[in-house]
Each structure stands twice: as structure tokens, then as C-alpha cells.
Amino acid sequence: MISPIVYVALATILFFLGGAGFLFRRNVLVSLMSIEIMLNATNLALVAFNRLHTDSHTGQMLTFFVIAVAAAEVAVGLAIVISFFRIKRSVRTDEADLLRN
Amino acid sequence: MFATYGPMFLLLTVAALIALLFYTGATVLGPKNPTPDKMKPYECGSESSGGNHLKLSVKFYLTAILFVVFDIEAVFIYPWAVHFKTLGWTGLISMFSFLAVVIVALVYCVKKGALEWEK
Amino acid sequence: MNLFFALSPFLTLALGALLLMVAEAAAAGNGRGEKVRPGLALGAALTCFASCAAAAGVWFYGVERIEGLDVLQPWLIIDRFTLFFAGLLALGGGLASLLAGGYLPEHQIERGEFYALLLFSTLGALILAAAGDVLTLFLGLETMSLGVYALTAFRRASPRSAEAALKYFLLGSFAAALLLFGFALLYGATGHTDLAGLGQAVKTIASGALSGQAAGPTTLGAAAGPLVLFGFILVLAGLVFKVSAVPFHMWTPDAYEGAPTPATSFMAVAVKAGAFAVLLRVLLVCFGDKQSTSWANGWPAVIAWIAVLTMTVANLVAGRQESAKRMLAYSSIAHAGYLLVGVVATSRDGTAGTSGILFYLLGYTVATIGAFGGLILAGHRGAEAVSFEDLAGLGRRHPAAALPFALFLLSLAGVPPTAGFFGKWFILKAAMEGGFSVLTVVAFLNSVLGAYYYLKVLVYLYMREPGAGAPIATPMKSGYVNVALAVSAFFVVLIGLDPSRSLSVATRAAASLFGG
Numbered sequence: 001m002i003s004p005i006v007y008v009a010l011a012t013i014l015f016f017l018g019g020a021g022f023l024f025r026r027n028v029l030v031s032l033m034s035i036e037i038m039l040n041a042t043n044l045a046l047v048a049f050n051r052l053h054t055d056s057h058t059g060q061m062l063t064f065f066v067i068a069v070a071a072a073e074v075a076v077g078l079a080i081v082i083s084f085f086r087i088k089r090s091v092r093t094d095e096a097d098l099l100r101n
Numbered sequence: 102m103f104a105t106y107g108p109m110f111l112l113l114t115v116a117a118l119i120a121l122l123f124y125t126g127a128t129v130l131g132p133k134n135p136t137p138d139k140m141k142p143y144e145c146g147s148e149s150s151g152g153n154h155l156k157l158s159v160k161f162y163l164t165a166i167l168f169v170v171f172d173i174e175a176v177f178i179y180p181w182a183v184h185f186k187t188l189g190w191t192g193l194i195s196m197f198s199f200l201a202v203v204i205v206a207l208v209y210c211v212k213k214g215a216l217e218w219e220k
Numbered sequence: 221m222n223l224f225f226a227l228s229p230f231l232t233l234a235l236g237a238l239l240l241m242v243a244e245a246a247a248a249g250n251g252r253g254e255k256v257r258p259g260l261a262l263g264a265a266l267t268c269f270a271s272c273a274a275a276a277g278v279w280f281y282g283v284e285r286i287e288g289l290d291v292l293q294p295w296l297i298i299d300r301f302t303l304f305f306a307g308l309l310a311l312g313g314g315l316a317s318l319l320a321g322g323y324l325p326e327h328q329i330e331r332g333e334f335y336a337l338l339l340f341s342t343l344g345a346l347i348l349a350a351a352g353d354v355l356t357l358f359l360g361l362e363t364m365s366l367g368v369y370a371l372t373a374f375r376r377a378s379p380r381s382a383e384a385a386l387k388y389f390l391l392g393s394f395a396a397a398l399l400l401f402g403f404a405l406l407y408g409a410t411g412h413t414d415l416a417g418l419g420q421a422v423k424t425i426a427s428g429a430l431s432g433q434a435a436g437p438t439t440l441g442a443a444a445g446p447l448v449l450f451g452f453i454l455v456l457a458g459l460v461f462k463v464s465a466v467p468f469h470m471w472t473p474d475a476y477e478g479a480p481t482p483a484t485s486f487m488a489v490a491v492k493a494g495a496f497a498v499l500l501r502v503l504l505v506c507f508g509d510k511q512s513t514s515w516a517n518g519w520p521a522v523i524a525w526i527a528v529l530t531m532t533v534a535n536l537v538a539g540r541q542e543s544a545k546r547m548l549a550y551s552s553i554a555h556a557g558y559l560l561v562g563v564v565a566t567s568r569d570g571t572a573g574t575s576g577i578l579f580y581l582l583g584y585t586v587a588t589i590g591a592f593g594g595l596i597l598a599g600h601r602g603a604e605a606v607s608f609e610d611l612a613g614l615g616r617r618h619p620a621a622a623l624p625f626a627l628f629l630l631s632l633a634g635v636p637p638t639a640g641f642f643g644k645w646f647i648l649k650a651a652m653e654g655g656f657s658v659l660t661v662v663a664f665l666n667s668v669l670g671a672y673y674y675l676k677v678l679v680y681l682y683m684r685e686p687g688a689g690a691p692i693a694t695p696m697k698s699g700y701v702n703v704a705l706a707v708s709a710f711f712v713v714l715i716g717l718d719p720s721r722s723l724s725v726a727t728r729a730a731a732s733l734f735g736g
Contacts, residue, residue: 015397080386082162
């Protein structure tokens with residue numbers, strides 16, 4: 001059996017990959033995907049940690065809710081991206097430059 | 102580690118071997134009779150037209166997203182169904198109120214015309 | 221039955237939101253036009269006020285007398301702290317929907333979704349304030365945020381609105397992911413997702429680290445300490461983002477400026493109050509042990525630095541704005557800074573600091589709604605008042621529209637005897653008595669500095685005339701906005717004239733957080 005720590009390590013790596021993708025890429029869709037990767041890394045961490053705390057299944061249960069919320073979040077996010085694209089004809093975040101000091 | 106995942110690796114190897122076997126077998130053994138028409142990218146039907154990058158209508162997005170959102174709600178029904186007996190009336194009432202909210206959302210989608218494909 | 225009574229603030233909002241959603245869809249199904257439906261704003265406002273009244277009802281009945289609330293443990297905690305926030309958030313939501321009832325038809329963006337989204341968002345904020353577990357915390361946070369993202373994007377034809385929503389959404393979800401991963405690590409280290417259990421476990425781990433032995437309750441052993449620390453940093457980053465404090469404030473001015481003004485007022489009021497409720501709960505319940513609340517090893521020093529930076533940066537930048545709406549956005553960041561000073565104070569005397577924060581939020585809520593309402597009232601169709609120039613001379617031409625605006629700005633600036641003054645007073649007093657004298661002085665200097673840009677608006681209102689050829693703003697007419705302004709003005713004056721009554725309510729609410 002592989003130790004849960006390995007999964008936690010993988011989750012951490014995924015989380016930082018997602019974070020880096022969010023911070024360094026300028027495409028809105030890539031940013032959305034990066035956020036999804038971060039949330040999925042969280043799910044992985046929760047499920048893996050659940051192996052350490054087997055007296056209840058809180059981690060597993062929380063994962064269900066995170067999945068559901070992430071789906072709703074993407075629905076709203078894509079709607080916003082589409083309304084942005086309709087006006088700007090672009091999905092790049094550096095096109096979002098109207099609001100400045 | 103191998104004891105746990107050994108069968109899986111075995112399965113993967115066998116699957117890869119079989120795929121390789123069929124592929125090479127068809128190339129080596131099959132009869133070949135190439136003609137110019139057959140060598141075209143789209144052999145059957147009419148000539149291809151337009152670019153290969155197809156712009157999808159926003160309608161696809163809307164339907165797909167609605168599907169995903171409603172589909173994910175099923176996640177909560179499975180654990181409840183598995184423990185249907187132990188959860189008893191409390192579980193039943195909770196699940197019914199949850200489903201009632203989901204149905205309200207569905208009614209809202211229908212009323213708003215989000216599910217009408219053609220308009 | 222008891223349970224339904226205790227949950228009535230939540231259930232009222234949930235049922236009202238669902239009904240409003242269906243009613244709006246049914247009405248839209250026939251006409252398909254962008255016709256004006258004044259009933260929706262009224263319905264939304266009444267739902268919120270009913271929820272507010274329900275919270276008050278449970279409060280006066282005595283939440284301690286209601287039995288059977290253990291069923292909700294640990295998901296929702298119904299105590300006086302929660303009820304205070306329920307009332308406050310519902311009041312904010314109700315006033316914001318009144319503002320929307322005037323603003324949306326005037327600017328021809330009246331679509332019924334606004335009210336349903338607003339109500340769901342308010343419900344999310346209520347759940348957030350009541351959350352006693354990571355699960356409900358996350359659900360509440362996301363329910364609130366998703367609604368607000370959609371509200372920000374509400375002006376579909378406006379590039380600014382789309383851009384603001386995009387920025388807000390991306391950064392907001394990023395922050396939520398940070399928060400969640402932080403909680404996942406805390407769960408890993410402690411095995412708890414309920415905040416109270418988390419607090420106990422953190423205490424054990426912290427005392428274990430002090431005595432030099434790894435006394436983590438899990439098989440993780442020595443790894444538990446760093447895991448808790450790392451998790452705490454991520455959680456704090458997520459929460460600091462939600463209260464829009466420096467260095468995670470960059471989204472605030474953009475989102476506030478691009479959103480329709482009623483949505484902006486809702487964001488400034490409800491999102492901020494909800495985020496502070498959860499920040500207080502997380503810091504005081506999860507990280508309320510001696511080690512974590514000490515200046516040398518805990519969060520107070522971190523929060524103090526964030527508070528100082530937030531106040532100073534926001535006040536300096538706010539003074540340079542040309543848009544009054546953007547100025548109000550920076551002012552809301554500055555107010556987050558003052559509130560964080562109160563959070564630092566809670567590390568010494570929990571009840572005093574928390575009651576100061578609650579009182580401040582009360583005054584801040586009504587004054588902010590009022591200020592944005594004043595801004596809404598100053599413009600009309602096709603000519604929204606945004607910049608300072610738009611407001612020039614309004615006080616002389618339309619004194620009735622300018623007077624409440626001036627009152628709310630004075631309250632935000634903290635001029636006695638308004639609600640805002642006493643809010644600052646109680647927070648600074650708590651910080652001073654907690655021994656954070658340098659922080660208190662910095663906060664005081666900042667509030668003096670902050671008064672400058674509020675007074676600048678007053679100067680434009682009463683002492684300037686619009687430039688030659690500039691469009692002359694004429695106020696819009698709307699019963700809804702007038703009612704919202706009247707209610708806000710009533711509260712600002714009432715709290716200012718009789719602060720002791722509000723403070724005693726805030727103190728009882730704060731005491732319940734510490735089991736009092």
C-alpha cells in the first residue's frame with residue numbers, strides 16, 4: 001500500500017502547478033483550468049488525509065461538496081468569460097485594462 | 102507495491118500488445134489497392150468544405166453546463182441511496198427537500214427557455 | 221419546531237429567494253420583454269427585512285432557551301453572534317435591493333435575476349456567518365461569492381462590467397482555492413473540520429511544539445506543526461482577500477467600479493461583514509490558544525501589519541481618485557483596515573475587541589449603503605453620477621438629495637456624533653486598552669487622513685459649480701431609493717445619538733462567541 005503522504009505530496013505539487021498556471025498565464029480559460037487543478041488537488045489532499053483519520057469520513061464527504069461547488073463555479077465563470085468575449089472578442093486577461101487608477 | 106499494482110501493469114501490457122497485434126496485422130495481412138480517390142483525407146461523401154476549426158454555438162455551452170451542474174447533484178443522491186435504511190425518515194425528508202430545490206432550479210431553466218434548442 | 225424557529229432567518233431568505241426566482245421566471249415567460257416589474261424589488265426587500273425580523277425575534281426570545289439545537293452541531297452555530305450578523309446582513313441585503321429597485325429601472329437594466337441573486341448571496345453570507353464547520357464555511361462563502369460575481373457582470377452591454385466581473389471572479393476563485401487547500405492541510409494535521417475541534421487540536425499541537433515533543437494527535441507526529449502553520453497561512457490569505465485588505469485588495473476598486481451601484485453597495489456591506497464574521501470565528505475559535513494569540517508567535521502581529529498597510533495604502537490612494545465611486549471603493553478598503561485593528565485587539569480582550577468590530581460594522585453598513593444610495597440618487601438615466609465633477613453644486617440645486625449623502629459621508633469619515641465616530645472610538649479604545657498603542661496611533665492618524673477625501677466630496681457638493689459646458693446632474697426620482705436612504709439615515713442618527721444601546725447588543729453578541 002502506498003503511504004497517503006505520497007498522495008499529499010502529489011496534491012501539493014498539483015496545487016502549486018495550478019497556482020503557477022493561474023499567476024503566469026494570460027489566457028482566461030487557462031486560468032480557469034488552473035483554478036480547477038487547484039481545487040482537484042485539494043480534493044486529492046482531503047481524500048488522502050482521510051486515510052490518516054479513519055474514524056470518520058469527513059474528508060471524503062467534504063470532497064463531494066467541493067466537486068459540486070466547483071461545477072457551479074465553472075458555470076458562473078464560463079458565463080462571465082463568454083460575456084467578456086462577446087464585448088472584447090478576446091480571452092486574454094491583458095485585454096482587461098479599462099479599469100485603472 | 103508490485104503485489105498491489107502488478108495485475109494492473111499486466112493488464113496494460115496485454116492491452117497494448119493486443120492493440121499492436123491488430124494494427125500491424127491489418128497493415129501486413131490486409132489487401133491493398135490504392136487509388137487517388139481513396140488517398141484523399143475524406144474518402145467518402147462530398148468534398149470537405151471550410152476550415153477544420155468549427156465555432157460552436159453558445160447554445161452548446163449552455164446545455165452542457167446545465168447538464169454538468171444538474172449531473173453533479175447526483176453525487177449527493179448516491180451516498181443517501183446506499184444508506185437509505187439507516188438514514189430513515191430524516192434522510193428521506195432531507196433528500197426530498199434537496200430535490201425540491203433542484204426541481205425549482207429545473208423549472209426555472211425551462212421557464213427561462215434555457216433548454217429550448219431552437220428559437 | 222424549535223429548530224425551524226431558530227433557523228427562521230435562513231429559511232425565510234431561502235424560501236423567499238426560491239419563490240422570487242420562480243415568480244420572475246413565470247412572469248418573464250409570458251411577456252419576454254424587459255418590462256418593469258416593481259413588485260420584485262419590494263418582494264426581495266420584504267424577504268430580507270422578514271429575515272432580519274426573524275433574527276431579532278430569535279434574539280429577543282433568547283436563543284439559549286431554544287432546545288434541540290445540538291442537531292445542527294457542528295455545521296451551523298446559532299448563537300447571538302450569528303443572530304447579530306444575520307440581522308445585519310439581511311438589513312444590508314434589504315437596503316441594497318431597495319436601491320436596486322430604483323437604480324435598475326432608471327438605467328434600463330431591470331431584469332428579475334438581480335433580486336434572486338441578491339437574496340441567494342445574502343443567504344450565503346448568513347450561512348458563512350453561522351458556519352461552525354469547514355463544509356458550511358465553504359458552501360456559504362461560495363454561495364455568497366457566486367451570486368456577487370454574477371451581480372458584478374449584470375450590465376451585460378458594458379465592457380467595464382464584464383471586465384470587473386472577470387477580474388473579481390478569477391481572483392475570488394483563486395482565493396477560495398487557497399482557503400480550501402489551507403483547510404485541507406489543517407484537516408490533515410488535526411483530523412477535524414469542525415472549527416471547535418480544530419481549535420482544540422491546534423492547541424494540543426502548539427503546546428506540544430512548545431515543550432519540545434511532537435504531541436500531534438495523529439500519526440503525522442512532528443509534521444503536524446508545519447502543516448498547521450502552512451494551512452493557517454493559506455486560510456488567512458483567502459480570508460484577507462475576502463475582506464479586501466492589502467496586499468489582496470487589487471480586485472476591490474475594479475469590481476466596485478464596474479458593478480452596478482446597488483451590487484457595489486451590497487459587496488461593500490454584506491460580503492465584507494460576512495467575511496469579517498468568518499475571520500473572527502476562524503481566528504478566535506480555531507487559533508484562539510495562548511500560543512497563536514501571542515504577539516511573538518501568533519497572528520496578532522501579522523494582522524497588525526496588514527491593518528497598517530491596508531489603512532495607509534487605501535487612504536493615500538483614495539485621495540487621488542477622480543471617480544467618487546472608486547473613492548468609495550478605496551474607502552471600504554480603509555474601513556477593512558480599521559476593522560482589522562479591532563481584530564488585533566481581540567487577541568487581548570476578546571469581548572471588547574469583537575463588540576467594537578460588531579458595532580463598527582453596524583454603523584458602516586448603514587452609512588455605506590447610504591453613501592452609495594446618495595451617489596445613485598445624484599444621477600439619472602444616461603447620466604450616472606460617477607466622478608466628483610458630476611456632483612458639483614448638487615447641494616445648492618437639490619439640497620434634499622445632497623443632505624443625506626453628506627450625512628453618510630460624515631459618518632464614514634467618523635465625525636461626531638455619527639455612528640461612524642463611535643465605531644472608530646470603540647475599536648481604538650479596545651486596541652489602546654489591549655496595549656497596542658502604536659497601532660492605535662497609526663489608526664487614528666489614518667482616520668484623520670481619511671476624512672480629507674470625504675470632505676472633498678462635501679466641497680464639491682456645496683462649494684463648487686459645474687464647469688462651463690459640463691453636463692449638469694439632475695437627481696433621479698425613486699421611492700425605493702428614498703426609503704433606503706431614509707432607513708439608513710435613521711439608523712446612522714439613532715446609533716450616533718444613543719450608542720450605548722447598540723453597544724450593549726454588540727457586547728452580548730460578542731460575548732456569545734466566547735461562551736458567555
